[in-house]
Amino acid sequence: MHDILGGTAPSGRVVSGIKASTSPQINGLPFSKKKGGVFPISGGVPLAIAGLNGATTNNGNSLPFVSAGQLPQGATLQKLIFGAITVIDDELTLEHELGSSIIGKAQGFYLASTLDGSSQTMAFTALFGEHVEDTISFFGVHRTAAHESQVAVVGGNGKYENAQGHATIETLHLTDQHTTDGVETLLQISVYLTDH
């Protein structure tokens, strides 16, 4: 699952929970876009954001203004801001590379659900099939600080009707950040369905 925030082709959008802040130009607007290009994070070097301060255009597709500078290596904003809600329309690919065979989409949302930013409550549906008629829905807490954590399968449609089971979610370290100009988080999702 490729979750891309910011850049020219984001698959996730932070829609709530970003506290407006320091810059009077922002006026409570949750989004801002830098003019020019700082992203992607390349080579794992934390972003320099001095240049961001003048940016107040608002296209809703880029990273929230306030916290970009607090991004640790490989982190997403959602780790940091308790309560932030991110809506996702992420690609599911067979291999790890963004751009490899797309097998489906993951649509839903996650929200930062611990004060220390170490957990995300996730609720999303994976859609498969030519007519996206086969779906599996997930709900649970993804502990982003853990190597691996589990969410529950709460239902499904099509050939996954009444699906039960769980999925493990693992945040992978990205070796290639050049395929998007946003900030990509790559999640490996392994689904275990129960016979019943």
Added chain:
Amino acid sequence: MHDILGGTAPSGRVVSGIKASTSPQINGLPFSKKKGGVFPISGGVPLAIAGLNGATTNNGNSLPFVSAGQLPQGATLQKLIFGAITVIDDELTLEHELGSSIIGKAQGFYLASTLDGSSQTMAFTALFGEHVEDTISFFGVHRTAAHESQVAVVGGNGKYENAQGHATIETLHLTDQHTTDGVETLLQISVYLTDH
């Protein structure tokens, strides 16, 4: 299921994800109310919203300011804005007409979960019975562009305890838009529960 946005008796409220915009008076507040009445959309003619520009009161019950003018025939705002979250308290009626016998309520939320606005992730509970003791909860992706799509039944209470199955959701074309001064979307929901 009658989902009514805007007007004097809305059953849904957009709470997040509206892009702030053109009017400096708005200052990022997602809601605005027109003084007077433009709604309902009648005869499928796109709204003229020139008159909306002076309206900056914010009661949270009316349609978001920015995009009302972009509404195509029969569309809701949620088709248009990736990430918009709408909380609902919609009436469930036996027949299609708003005002026909109410059999329950649908409470929960949906969010625009594709970049092109063609899908909504829905999470809601249908409440039935004199004391709303019988409930069925649904979660999944409603593909608004499709004739019909499915969401999963993820649980229930009362006589629907441990409910499993799915529901099909079909967006019906409204022939009578005069029963509300909001923008109504009528969804026909057919529930298929599994014996187990």
